[in-house]
Amino acid sequence: MARSLEKSLFLIEETWRSEGLATQLAATRQEVADLAPATREVVDLRVRERDARDDTHEAEEKLAALIKRVRMDAVEAERLQKEQDDLFWAIEELRMRIDLAH
Numbered sequence: 001m002a003r004s005l006e007k008s009l010f011l012i013e014e015t016w017r018s019e020g021l022a023t024q025l026a027a028t029r030q031e032v033a034d035l036a037p038a039t040r041e042v043v044d045l046r047v048r049e050r051d052a053r054d055d056t057h058e059a060e061e062k063l064a065a066l067i068k069r070v071r072m073d074a075v076e077a078e079r080l081q082k083e084q085d086d087l088f089w090a091i092e093e094l095r096m097r098i099d100l101a102h
Helices: 002-101
Strands: none
Touching: none
């Protein structure tokens, strides 16, 4: 009979533990379910961050190309200005020669 009592107590304790574990499991599942929207939001934010980094990199490349083109245009504009000045002085010289010839 003592053995039967021990067995009954053991089964009661195991039942309590099982019920406690079942309660903990249900609570954990609810916590995971509650975290699911936050997890999706974190994933979405990471995707947006990656896209923003890609866009930033692309913009930096375009800006570098634009700066290079502006510098080349400035050099070309300076060359054309010098050429224009040279032509202006050549024309003035020709006018002076024409005036002297008359």
